[in-house]
Amino acid sequence: MMLPFLRMRFRIFFCIVLLLLCAGMATAQTPSQAKPQRIVSTSPSITETLFALGVGNRVVGVSQFCNYPPEVQKLPRVGGYVHPNLEAIARLAPDLVVLERSSNELTGRLDTLHIASLVVPHDTLEDIYTETSLIGKAVGAPDRAAGLIAQMKGQLGAIQSKAKATPSPRVLVIVDRQQGTLNNIIAVGPNNYVNQILEIAGGANVLAQAGTPQYPRISLETVLRENPDVIIDLSGTQQTEEARRTSRLATLALWNQNRNLKAVQSGHVYAGTTDSLVVPGPRTPLAAQRLFDFVHGIGGSD
Secondary structure (H helix, E strand, C coil), X not given: CCCHHHHHHHHHHHHHHHHHHHHHHHHHHHHHHHCCCCEEECCXXXXXXXXXXXXXXXXXXXXXXXXXXXXXXXXXXXXXXXCECHHHHHHCCCCEEEECCCCHHHHHHHHXXXXXXXXXXXXXXXXXXXXXXXXXXXXXXXXXXXXXXXHHHHHHHHHHXXXXXXXXXXXXXXXXXXXXXXXXXXXXXXXXXXXXXXXXXXXXXXXXXXXXXXXXXXXXXXXXXXXXXXXXECCCCCCCHHXXXXXXXXXXXXXXXXXXXXXXXXXXXXXXXXXXXXXXCCCHHHHHHHHHHHHCCCCCCC
């Protein structure tokens, strides 16, 4: 007959083993359970990356600027990426909010609400790869993220190789201006995403000069002085095909008033009317190919 103290030691041993088994089972289940099921995106770049990684069905809210892929049109909006609406985010009860710009105040408030957040970079081409990797890891799709990065690098490499076999025209890229005029022009300078894919496409940015801001504000006089071979005007972003056609025609008519520009004389002024050329993300190879077509006079439109 087992002595009382032996029975007690046996019970303690049994309980310890049971607890260890339960802890092991819980640990084994953690990765699956940790995958966020309700994700809020605060920028177009993040949204496009989430959908490209195959987790678009988990996205429950997006920024007011997100419009691609088409599925996002029906999703709730949570404001802009600089100052997202915390109340709108909280109402969606997310288990992950992906932010494009770090904000100690916002991340602190999300922490107070016990809502996990992830801050990703977005300014350069390398940032796109980092963003994709970080998001892939956070949503439980690291292998798919690695595959997407490899695919983008391969496609961009092919475009760059093609561009190296052709001349490099001097190019001016415009991202904003006062609509209906050629005033308050904001162009692409050095050390940014658009300039990087322009270089891959074989264009020589006339404003990629030391000391120039990433996105300088310039005058029409500066355009006339630089007199680029190619002008790519991306200021007329529109949502519908009819609106894009109207915007494209208006943009070309505006530049055609300056017949002393080489780009106008040669017919190498192009109007981009969707945000696919300026949103860093999975569509980068497509953007680089379109810039290649513009830079080398193949034409087309976005």
